[in-house]
Amino acid sequence: MSERGRGDRRGGMSRGGRGGAVRGNRGGMGGRGGRGGGGDRRKGREGNNNRQAKKKGGSKVIIEAHRHRGVFIARGKEDMLVTLNMVVGNTVYGEKKVVVEGSSPEEKKEYRQWNPFRSKLAACILRGIRDIYMGPGSKVLYLGAASGTTVSHVSDIVGPTGAVYAVEMAHRPGRELIEVAKIRTNIVPIIEDARYPAKYRMIVPMVDVLFADVAQRAQAQIFSINASNFLKNDGHFVISIKASCIDSTVAPSTVFSKVRDELIENQFKPIEQISLEPYERDHAVVTGVYRPSKKEKAPE
Incomplete structure (x- = not known):
């Protein structure tokens, strides 16, 4: 079974190296000028889509169960090892989180990145x-x-x-x-x-x-x-x-x-x-x- 989730607002998915998260591109402003210059309309639309995804919490990921019980893989731009957070909203060492929304607040699930360079x-x-x-x-x-x-x-x-x-x-x-x-x-x-x-x-x-x-x-x-x-x-x-x-x-x-x-x-x-x-x-x-x-x- 797999679940669709969204990344933490702190950026794109990374493998958990010592350097921390790798932030995603903001995308060009495009359109009629703005900070992104006078790019064509297609580039403008792409920039807007990127910003909208970021406002919603980052790029979408899929959660898959690992063969070890209680361990999961978050599949996204870059895969990472995660565990299901027993205390929703809590982090211990600044790790990234992936949220899976449910049909009600009680069904919301949260996964924590497990950094192999620190464990x-x-x-x-x-x-x-x-x-x-x-x-x-x-x-x-x-x-x-x-x-x-x-x-x-x-x-x-x-x-x-x-x-x-x-x-x-x-x-x-x-x-x-x-x-x-x-x-x-x-x-x-x-x-x-x-x-x-x-x-x-x-x-x-x-x-x-x-x-x-x-x-x-x-x-x-x-x-x-x-x-x-x-x-x-x-x-x-x-x-x-x-x-x-x-x-x-x-x-x-x-x-x-x-x-x-x-x-x-x-x-x-x-x-x-x-x-x-x-x-x-x-x-x-x-x-x-x-x-x-x-x-x-x-x-x-």
């Missing part, structure tokens, strides 16, 4: 990861939440029936995370050190998915201790690995292999590994299952 999870989706294991109703423990950029999109994905337990150690981004959580009620901000999960064991239940973006040398150990406390058997994991933060003296591929081996030793079963180039240099994401059930042999 490892968005980057791995655009790189073609097979599964992120999150969807409506999922309970996610997120380590390394920072100020809540990616957390807010996970909040959109899991929706009002799901929950995101967002752990961040640093107090400055933690304050911003708390502000995001005041509006997005399915986010539980936890300003604690992820190395000590006992400090938040009374807050976090058993979860379906463990996600980590923790740029520390002991990342695998931090990930493992949180999994042993909170991740269900047969639950899934997504871990973003930054090679230079673990060992900058060897090749990134060597670091990734070492982290995978550590995960396997701690009862994780990696299923997929994917590089985040060109969005992030020397980064990889590994996904898989935790403490998988042993399949019973079929009777002979």
